[in-house]
Amino acid sequence: MGEVIFGSGGVVPAAELPDVELYHAKTWITKYVFSQDAKVIAVQYSITAMAIGVVALVLSWLMRLQLGFPGTFSFISAEGYYQFITMHGMIMVIYLLTALFLGGFGNYLIPLMVGARDMVFPYANMLSYWLYLLAVLVLVASIFAPGGPTGAGWTLYPPQAILGGTPGAEAGIILMLLSLILFIIGFTMGGLNYVVTVLQGRTRGMTLMRMPLTVWGIFTATVMALLAFPALFVAAVMMLFDRTLGTSFFMPSLVSMGEHLKYGGGSPILWQHLFWFFGHPEVYIVALPAFGIVSDLISVHARKAIFGYRMMVWAIVIIGALSFVVWAHHMYVSGMNLNFGFFFAVTTLIIAVPTAIKVYNWVLTLWHADIHLTVPMLFALGFVVTFVNGGLTGLFLGNVVVDLPLSATMFVVAHFHMVMGVAPILVVFGGIYHWYPKVTGRMMDDRLGKLHFWVTFLGAYAIFFPMHYLGLIGVPRRYYELGETAFIPKSAETLNVFITLAALIVGAAQMVFLFNLVRSLFNGRLAGGNPWNATSLEWQTPETPPAHGNWGKELPVVYRWAYDYSVPGAERDFIPQNQPPAGVAAQATITAVSAAH
Amino acid sequence: MAEPALTNVSEALTRPGSWQGVASDWASDQRAFKNVSWGKVMMWIFLLSDTFIFSCFLLSYMTVRMSTTAPWPNPSEVFALEIGGAKVPLILIAIMTFILISSSGTMAMAVNFGYRRDRVKTAALMLLTAAFGASFVGMQAFEWTKLIHEGVRPWGNPWGAYQFGSAFFMITGFHGTHVTIGVIFLVIMARKVWRGDLETERRGFFTSKKGSYELVEITGLYWHFVDLVWVFIFALFYLW
């Protein structure tokens, strides 16, 4: 085995890992359809997620049309409204954001950023995508099932989720639960890959503390998902039995529509515990990758090292751990022992500390930096603003006494859209504008990108800022129409019309994005290998887009962290991670040495 | 066999010996767990995730057992067998548990002989383990049949709380599925060992990785886990 001079003078073997056994596809089908290459799988995940995301977007228009102009659109029934809400929420959170961040960004970036040739178990990785696709198809099938999709709300609370009278109680709920189960099995196959690749598949010199924060975010989120999804899996299985076999896990004895049902003795609260044991970490499963990606976007486009890298890593890990002990803050209204309420309020507020550290570090990175207002940077800055906004209202809702009156109002809708809807979606866009040149070799159109950003960012505020106010004056969440309500002033209707118009405009802006995405594929400016002058490994591949196996003959060797920007005395304002320090033989020589052995 | 040895001793010795050292050793070059292959790490993490699944199942069972107001059937009567006119409580489950625990022993021996490259003994012990596992599942099927004949259903039973049948069938069924999958994998692995696939490093169909005797150990990890879980199910379901 070849030995090379390394860093401070230690001696290390060449980078290639003995476990690597790359699968070489021979036919077109195994290359691009049933592909085991993480990069192809990433693109498949992303396209599927965006396609189903468009469905969720269209549903949000329909809901807004109803809320803005109640009674005008006869094709939106009350049942339909609940079905739209449920599908919109579920798709956005799980089938769009989770799949896109972990399956899309994770698959593409992890192997490239840690200097691996592929994920560690490409076959399981491929299955992961196909199960995800199947889950999406089952979800879509529920739309066409008799009775339509379930309208139980994305939290699917029993007993009403499976009782007659709830829209979709016939088949919709069954298909929804099946789809979730498939999603979880598929995700586990992919998730094990991401975790093991980060832990065991890095290239020579890539210590954990040299990994870009993007990898840290996705890695921690995946670990969390592997521990949180089991709760949803178990809950879904039990509810499926309650619905199909007539067991009573979640069902107390009750009378429905004048009929005494054959259920009895179950615990509806049990569902809430299981659901939120998954549901709260889920918020961070979409937030942590966003944190990581934003850190890298800010650092690259501000040409400055991220401030407090170590602190950033520890904050990600601590947030991940803490988010497993806060779930019951979603259940204050369900009632609980005062001491529990106190405990969950305290843990919830403690999470604000590492989160605030991250925000300060982003701001300090920007301080005196050489900020380039590129499209990815705009989206990153937009994220910081909306995230702070949503985080602050989260501090309100974390307190039991404040939450009780605000729960189930539009205030909550505004809060979670800001913090886990708008903020992560902005990062998704920023990430796509940033890495699109690597994936396709072409730049996305800048002017369309800026248009997309400003309409989306300002529009999101136009939609969700007034919602805080609506919530404070008592407009309830999940209401098909307000009707004649004594305590809600007429002006609320004007605001609702305004919000709806803003929502439609923001929706139109997403069409601009999709158009840009497709058009740039053919018309985009050629990007070259490293258009942003970034340091991390994915920009140093020998080919763009990276070929199968990513790195050509030799794996890159890493000599430094990913944030060497504007280093005084360096000839360029960035130093790639695989550039050897002065005095150490360049990689070409190393290759020659190891080949000679 | 590929050598996973990657400990970079000369570099490792330069790191400080303190808590900081612990962190930087763990975070060091290429691998968090030195000398541990990808497959083994993957299995451990999968088992961690699976632990959460079983924990959720068992906690849910405990919750519904407390939430129901109907009386809980007495396990030592329900799980008794008539032998020669006398009712022997928990006899079947005692035998099943004994068999499953023994199979962990034979599995451990198989791993040991695997690393000594004793093809015949390894394969034979794996098949014995599989046979134990299969008879466990067989007896479970017998127990299910008996209970179904007595009128236990997922949605009700003659003696009290509905949740008794639901939780019983769901949890033992989920565990039984794990055992069955384990038996299938044991048989496939035993065949590989027997044919010498692990020595010739023939590629597996699922992972397309080269075969090695570590595969026996990884199968063993799964098997021991399934046994361990059974101990908890046994204690919480049959003894409580």
Ligand code: HEM
């Ligand atoms: C253009 C952007 C969006 C608009 C206009 C929008 C609009 C809406 C509306 C009107 C509701 C129903 C409020 C109610 O009556 O209770 C809703 C619910 C919800 N939305 Fe969005 N949304 C958007 C984006 C997102 C995104 C990106 C996410 C991702 C996290 C998301 C997650 C949810 C969830 C979880 C619910 C709750 C569903 C439920 O109550 O069961 N939304 N949204």
Ligand SMILES: [Cu+2]
């Ligand atoms: Cu929460």
